[in-house]
Amino acid sequence: MLVKKDKELIEQYTIDASNYIGDAQIVLIPESYLELSNILKQMSDSKTPVTFSGAGTGLTGGRVANGGVVISAEKFDRILDINESNSTITVQPYISVGDLAKELESRGYLYPPNPTEKTASIGGNISTNASGARTYYYGPTRNFIYGLKVILSNGETSIFTRDDQFFDGDYIEFNSIEGNRYRASKPTYKMPNTKHSAGYFSKPSMQAIDLFIGAEGTLGFIAEATLKYIPKPENTAGFIVFFKDMNSVFKYVKTLQGFKNKNFGKSYEEIKNVNPRLIEFFDDDSLDLLREKYPQIPEDARAAIWTEQEINAHIEDEVLNSWLEMIVNHSELSDETWTALTPSEHENFREFRHTLPENVYEIIARNNQHKVGIDAAVPDEHLESLYKEIVNSVNKYALKKVIYGHIGNNHLHANVFFTNEAERENAYKFYEEIIECAIKYKGTVSAEHGIGKLKTKYLRQMFGDDAIAKMRAIKSAIDPAGILNQGNLF
Numbered sequence: 334m335l336v337k338k339d340k341e342l343i344e345q346y347t348i349d350a351s352n353y354i355g356d357a358q359i360v361l362i363p364e365s366y367l368e369l370s371n372i373l374k375q376m377s378d379s380k381t382p383v384t385f386s387g388a389g390t391g392l393t394g395g396r397v398a399n400g401g402v403v404i405s406a407e408k409f410d411r412i413l414d415i416n417e418s419n420s421t422i423t424v425q426p427y428i429s430v431g432d433l434a435k436e437l438e439s440r441g442y443l444y445p446p447n448p449t450e451k452t453a454s455i456g457g458n459i460s461t462n463a464s465g466a467r468t469y470y471y472g473p474t475r476n477f478i479y480g481l482k483v484i485l486s487n488g489e490t491s492i493f494t495r496d497d498q499f500f501d502g503d504y505i506e507f508n509s510i511e512g513n514r515y516r517a518s519k520p521t522y523k524m525p526n527t528k529h530s531a532g533y534f535s536k537p538s539m540q541a542i543d544l545f546i547g548a549e550g551t552l553g554f555i556a557e558a559t560l561k562y563i564p565k566p567e568n569t570a571g572f573i574v575f576f577k578d579m580n581s582v583f584k585y586v587k588t589l590q591g592f593k594n595k596n597f598g599k600s601y602e603e604i605k606n607v608n609p610r611l612i613e614f615f616d617d618d619s620l621d622l623l624r625e626k627y628p629q630i631p632e633d634a635r636a637a638i639w640t641e642q643e644i645n646a647h648i649e650d651e652v653l654n655s656w657l658e659m660i661v662n663h664s665e666l667s668d669e670t671w672t673a674l675t676p677s678e679h680e681n682f683r684e685f686r687h688t689l690p691e692n693v694y695e696i697i698a699r700n701n702q703h704k705v706g707i708d709a710a711v712p713d714e715h716l717e718s719l720y721k722e723i724v725n726s727v728n729k730y731a732l733k734k735v736i737y738g739h740i741g742n743n744h745l746h747a748n749v750f751f752t753n754e755a756e757r758e759n760a761y762k763f764y765e766e767i768i769e770c771a772i773k774y775k776g777t778v779s780a781e782h783g784i785g786k787l788k789t790k791y792l793r794q795m796f797g798d799d800a801i802a803k804m805r806a807i808k809s810a811i812d813p814a815g816i817l818n819q820g821n822l823f
């Protein structure tokens with residue numbers, strides 16, 4: 334096991350991409366599950382707080398310890414098995430989502446979840462139930478997890494799969510391989526009907542594995558994951574369409590969302606009309622931020638939408654014609670549309686999209702501010718209202734902002750910037766107003782980044798004291814010493 338005791342070395346683990354800073358006594362880097370298990374048992378016995386660290390790209394301070402011991406997953410970075418007969422890949426938690434996707438692509442497969450940050454670890458993705466642009470069509474990380482091996486706070490190991498039983502009574506139960514039985518009250522609070530990554534999963538009938546996905550390291554260490562993959566589509570067509578005004582954007586998005594129900598359940602090879610697998614938004618300030626690197630953005634564009642659809646040679650012409658017709662019907666700037674059909678053109682689109690959050694995090698670091706960014710999603714009918722309330726609030730507080738993200742899921746990232754105390758206060762007032770607005774519209778306060786330490790207040794606001802007490806009871810049942818990832822969620 335590697336041990337890091339020097340202050341400067343420890344500091345690399347007590348910060349994440351949100352710029353939230355904590356501290357720790359020591360960083361331990363186990364090289365085997367036995368070592369990890371022994372440390373956890375020791376920490377549990379001595380009630381020493383433990384915080385699990387992935388790649389540190391989290392945006393809510395989840396991996397940032399406030400004292401105690403950090404356990405880094407970095408030595409668990411191997412692919413263990415690819416099972417082509419049931420389309421699953423078993424990996425250790427520190428493999429990056431980018432490397433995992435590349436490995437599968439080289440074999441002709443696709444791992445559908447595609448969170449933007451490719452250096453994030455799979456363990457981190459599972460712990461935050463990460464999403465990506467393709468979540469619009471395929472759903473979040475949760476939908477692609479077949480099995481998990483979890484090391485619990487007392488050092489025991491449990492293995493879960495999607496073949497395990499569903500629980501619809503009052504309790505969820507599971508065994509450790511050491512033979513002990515664990516029993517937690519089944520959550521009864523209602524989750525919003527949106528993309529959602531905030532607090533423990535809750536459904537009337539659910540499996541034990543679901544508690545550990547999105548648990549932000551509070552219930553155990555994700556030691557191995559068996560993930561589902563699908564065949565890679567033959568090709569994809571991508572479009573970045575520019576707009577002069579937001580009304581046209583909302584009409585376009587509504588039209589695109591409408592195709593989802595029409596095409597539900599069909600394979601992409603059968604669909605000869607529009608069938609986007611992602612719908613991504615860039616507002617006027619996002620485009621302005623991108624203009625330095627991309628001067629070819631049309632001068633009078635005030636917003637853009639990026640979409641992608643899976644195609645093959647048989648349907649390509651019909652699909653492209655359907656898109657063309659729709660784009661002409663919705664955008665005054667249809668002639669300026671960017672199209673991607675080749676791998677390098679798609680890579681350029683992905684880079685265009687990824688440059689935006691990167692620019693945002695650079696500004697945040699330069700301003701030496703915490704990230705104040707909305708990660709809210711609302712039901713379809715409230716998308717436009719959510720957007721308008723964000724813009725009104727930004728204007729009211731005279732803040733600089735960018736709004737972008739997964740508009741197909743009615744999920745917007747609105748980031749605001751500040752450089753002094755007065756602006757900071759206004760940024761938080763803005764944040765609280767929009768959180769209230771998301772809750773009012775029966776949406777979520779966190780659609781993909783999780784709660785970590787920065788958003789605990791809003792988890793409580795969203796679900797109420799009763800639900801938080803239920804989440805705490807689940808944690809006490811599975812981590813009775815209460816040592817794991819203290820300060821995350823509640």
Ligand SMILES: Cc1cc2nc3c(=O)[nH]c(=O)nc-3n(C[C@H](O)[C@H](O)[C@H](O)COP(=O)(O)OP(=O)(O)OC[C@H]3O[C@@H](n4cnc5c(N)ncnc54)[C@H](O)[C@@H]3O)c2cc1C
Pocket residue numbers: 349350384385386387388389390391392394395396397406426447448449450452453454455456457458459460461462463464465466549550551553554555556690691694781782818821
């Ligand atoms: C530029 C940028 C773009 C981003 N885009 C997206 C996006 O599109 N979608 C999205 O969902 N997120 C996005 N994120 C956020 C971030 O990448 C995700 O939250 C990611 O899942 C974090 O993974 P990580 O390995 O960096 O985890 P960390 O930041 O190290 O940890 C995150 C949480 O997971 C826990 N954890 C990590 N590993 C384990 C483990 N093995 N067992 C138990 N708990 C563990 C940690 O304790 C912590 O609570 C983005 C971040 C950046 C900086």
